[in-house]
Amino acid sequence: MEGKVVLVTGATNGIGKQAATEIAKAGATVVLVGRSAEKTEATVKEIQAVCGHSRVDSILADLSVMSEIRRLAETFLARYDRLDVLLNNAGAIYEERKLTVDGYEMTMALNHLSYFLLTNLLLERLKQTAQTYGEARVINVSSGAHAVARKGIAFEDIHATKAYSAMGRYGESKLMNVYWEAQNRYRQYVWKNNPELSWVLDPVITVHPDGLFFECFSKDESTYGKLTCNYEVFRQIETFRCGTTNVDYSTKLYNEFQKIRTYKETELKVDPSGFEVQTAEDEAWKEVKIDLPDTWVRGFLQVSSAMTMPAVRFDLHPTDVYNICLKLRRHKETEGPRSLRWMLTPGEPIRLVFEPWNLTLVCPRSIFKGSKNHDIRLWGRRRLLMLERLIPVAQGFTVTLLGSGMPSFFEAHLGDMSFTLGLSGWTANDWSRAGNFDLLAPRAEVDTLTKQRVFDALRDNWLEDTGSLAQRLDLDRDIVAGALSAYVQAGRVIYDLSKQVWRVRELTRDPLAPEALRFANPREEAAAKMVEAGLVSETNVEPAGKGTKITALVQDKKRSHRPELHIDGDERLVKAVCDCSFHQANQLRQGPCEHILAARMAAKR
Known part of the structure; x- marks a missing residue:
């Protein structure tokens, strides 16, 4: 367990305390969650004395209160960059019915809802840890008392307003743990055996003069997909207007797509309000337009911008x-x-x-x-395994590589359809790769009027290649490409790798501001400015074990810093030191400081 981080709830007595003690003795960093400051502090000292090291931390929280659980998650995420094990153990039995401050019945709130909410709040960190270090786990402590709930769970009276029995209610809460665990195991099975089904994607749907295409981006910002359908795929095309909408990819919509067969007629309707699908005589299903999730707009723009780069x-x-x-x-x-x-x-x-x-x-x-x-x-x-199902029907594949550690694209040619799989090279909030590249950096100096002129010309036809636009506007090809790249970064244009043309595709009604989305946090922005201003010098890159070590001299206002970085064989930042106040206070728990980032950016250049 050396190097691992484990969060244990209900850790000041019983199973939780004993588990935390044994895990700490095995070498892990253990974070205890308790309600009482005095009792939790005493438990921390007791475990430290037994395990022989000081890597025992604590966070106070009342897990029957939803806001306290959210604060607990925020505190943990700010302190630690990894979570290897989440041990949900807190629980209690109450002789009399009580309500929490949120209005939930106390037994169910503490024994099950706290498990559910805390796990979901920490889920992305668990996934990142699993991707980086090989595995991560959630352990839910249940009880044989779930057998007491012989009639199952009274969902129609989830707050036990009609009847309350202490042991019966406790049994129901523990049965909920069992149900939830079974559901999670099923999801893990799906992830292992058919991972594409477990990715929740929100498609962007665009109607163009030559076809219809669906774009989507995974929640963890690691994978982009684009399915293009020429109009030859459809038996009948009614009058249409070009434009873009986006919808939620719900389970219901997924099920509707599973009904499509060669011997059944399926009707698709796309309009500004959403997307409707109907197969044969079944009832139609419509997904209404939603706002694009802010969590992945930046990643979406970065992947789109990558398509315009030399490769x-x-x-x-x-x-x-x-x-x-x-x-x-x-x-x-x-x-x-x-x-x-x-x-x-x-x-x-x-x-x-x-x-x-x-x-x-x-x-x-x-x-x-x-x-x-x-x-x-x-x-x-391993994301390339998503292409497996296309191999039997693909006429061929085209690969586009931008460079080591950069996004890559794999196009499957399917006759009247094509599918593009984009691998971003990073995952959400994965600061260990920060500083690798800046895909939203301005590229060509093109004045505002010229950019608008080029965009207006593209809107005339909705799609066109660089050469044709340059000839039509009597402009240099580089000017046209630079102008349209700026619109790609603003979410208004996309470059089609398959047909090598620019297309109008507006993600939002109002143009996005690339300067506001270019950096993930203020430290990245500060680092980029330091590099651009020539404040990073004496950059040195040398082999170190299976990776590399980077050192540099970074000038920041009136002070100079000499950060040192260690990059492993997978291009991840695994260790770094800097004498600035931010790094001294936080180490890498909140990500690298601007001086560490600046050193890595300079080394990349």
Whole structure:
């Protein structure tokens, strides 16, 4: 358990206290949750004395109060960058019926609702830890007392207003734990065996002169998908107008899509109010338009901007894609580096190296036709398994690589349809990769009037390539590309990799401000300004074990700092030091300081 972080609720007595003690003795950092300051502090000291180290922390919270649970989660997330185990253990039995300050029956609120809310508030941190370190777990302590609830749970009287029995209510709360655990295990099974079904995506739907396309982005900001349907797919097209809407991808909408068959007629309706689908004589289902989640707008824009950047493109035969997926299925890494290396040599078959085993796969049906050698490393390779279901029907695949650690795109050519899978190279709030690249940085100096002129010209036809627009407007190609790249960053234009054209696609009614979305936090912005102002010097990058060490001199106002960073084989920031006040107070618990970020940005350049 060395290096792991474990959060234990109900940790001042009983099972919780004993579990926290044993986990601390095994070397983990343990965070105790208790209500009483005096009792919790005494428990911390007692466990520290037994385990022989000081990595025992505490957070006070009354877990029957929803606002206290939210404060607990916020406090933990601010202190710790990882969570390996969440042990939900707090619980109690009450002889008389009580209500919490939120109006919930006390037994159910403490014994089950606290488990549910705390787990969901910490779920993203658990997922990040699992992705970075291999695994993370949620343990819910239930009881054999769930057998007392022989008639199940009275959902129609969830607050026990009609009848109350202390043991009966306790049994119901513990049965809820069991139900929830079973549901979670099912979700884990789906994630392991068919992960694409467990990703909740909110599609953006666009109608264009030559077809209809659906875009979506995963909640963790790691994966982008775009399905394009030419109008040849549809038997009948009624009068339409071009535009964009977005809807919630609900379970009901998913189920409606499962009804589509070649022998059934399905009608799709898209309008500004949402998206409607009806198959055969079944009742139609409509998803109404929603606002795009702010949590992933920045990532969505970064992936869209990546499509406009210079890149290496090549084709892969479906059989070679099958062999890549087969390798990923047969081998599961337990340690880094976890990259997939693309070895590209002009005129030769494409070669891939799977780290850390250094297994080489030669793609004899896919010859690289570029003019230069390339060695590009990608992370998050298991997401490529999403392409498996397309292999039997794909005519071919086209791969677009921006560079090591950068976003990549995999296009499946499906006749009158195509699917683009984009891998962002990062996950939500994953500061360990911060400073790698800045996809929303301004690129070309184009005056406002020219930018507006180019955009208006594109709106005339809704889609057009760079050369055609440049000729029509009598402008340099670089000016046209620079102007439209700015509109991509504002969420109003997208670059279509398959057809190599620009398309009008407005994510929101009002234009987004790229300058407000460019950075994840003020420290990233400050770091970028330092690098741009030439305040980072003496940058040194040298091998260190399986990774690299970066040092630099960073000038910040009247002080100078010498941050030192350690990057592992998976390009993650695993250790860093700086003498600034922010780092001294927080270490890496709230992410790196601006000086550490500036050093990494300068090293990348």
